[in-house]
Amino acid sequence: MEKILIVEDDNDINQLLSKILKKQGYDTTSAYSGTEARLCLSMGHYDLIIMDLMLPGISGEELLTHIRQISTVPVIVLTAKTALDDKVHLLKAGADDYMTKPFARDEILARAEAQLRRYKTYSAVTVQETVFQYKDLIIDGEARSAVIGQIPLHLTIYEFEILQLLVKNPSRVFSKNAIYQEVWHGNYLGEDNTINVHISNIRSKIGKICGDEEYIKTVWGIGFKMA
Structure with missing residues (x-):
């Protein structure tokens, strides 16, 4: 099931998009600010992002720049701007597609399906x-x-x-649950200290070679990332 991140601060629009996409069998996550969206991206993988530009916290432009620094995931931007220069700017900034508000249900679905199809094809032929x-x-x-x-x-x-x-995702913060799912292919039990022990062992082994140089950073309350 494809996972879609919806970034829209208008609750009604966000919930409408979620309802439309879920009805087609997609797994959706809703974020209501640029800051919340960035946190979601640090903790999970998405196959498509649909985002507004006018966001509280981190702006839509800043969020788009951040996404392109860490991922090739397709991004559809929702915008109220209709000028050609604005649309060209969005595409140059890293958006894969855009839609002007208000949007039609069938069109958003068609555009989402097109981007997901291209992303699957690209991922399948990319040499690992x-x-x-x-x-x-x-x-x-x-x-x-x-x-x-x-x-x-x-x-x-x-x-x-x-x-x-x-190391493969040096900018991403991995929660303990995300690490457990990726490595052990199961759900993390909160009281289990397995992740902490393994991280400690890795740090110790690196420390014997590199001394005090930090390689793995703890992001308190979230998880771990490369320093």
Whole structure:
């Protein structure tokens, strides 16, 4: 089931979009500000983003710039602006499509389906990169190896999976639940200390090579990301 993030501060429009898309079988998440949308993006993956430009907190333009720094997910912008220059600016800024308000139900569905179809095709033909680097750390997913400089980092299976997940997405904050779902393919139990122990072990092993240089950062109340 495709996941769609709806970013719209008008509650009625947000709920209308959610209702229309859910009726077609999509899984939707609603955000009502640019700040809330950025938090959603740091904690999960989406196949499409439908967003307004006039947002409280982080502006729509700032949010669009942030999205393009971390992802190739398709973005449809909702705008009240009708001038050609405004539309051209949106596309140059990273939007994949735009719709002017008010919008028709059938058109929003058609545009959403078109973007999802293109994204699936693009994802299917993209060659999967297996080697990732962060600072002096190099992770090779195919060889299942991690080195810092020329020094091997000896990790357990789960430690490797966690570190590879973080290095592949260095700007994203992963909640414990997100890490658990990606690595263990299950739901995280809040009282389980598994994630903390593995993160601590990874930090300890990196610290023996790099000293006090920080590689993994704790984002209090949310989760972990590369420093």
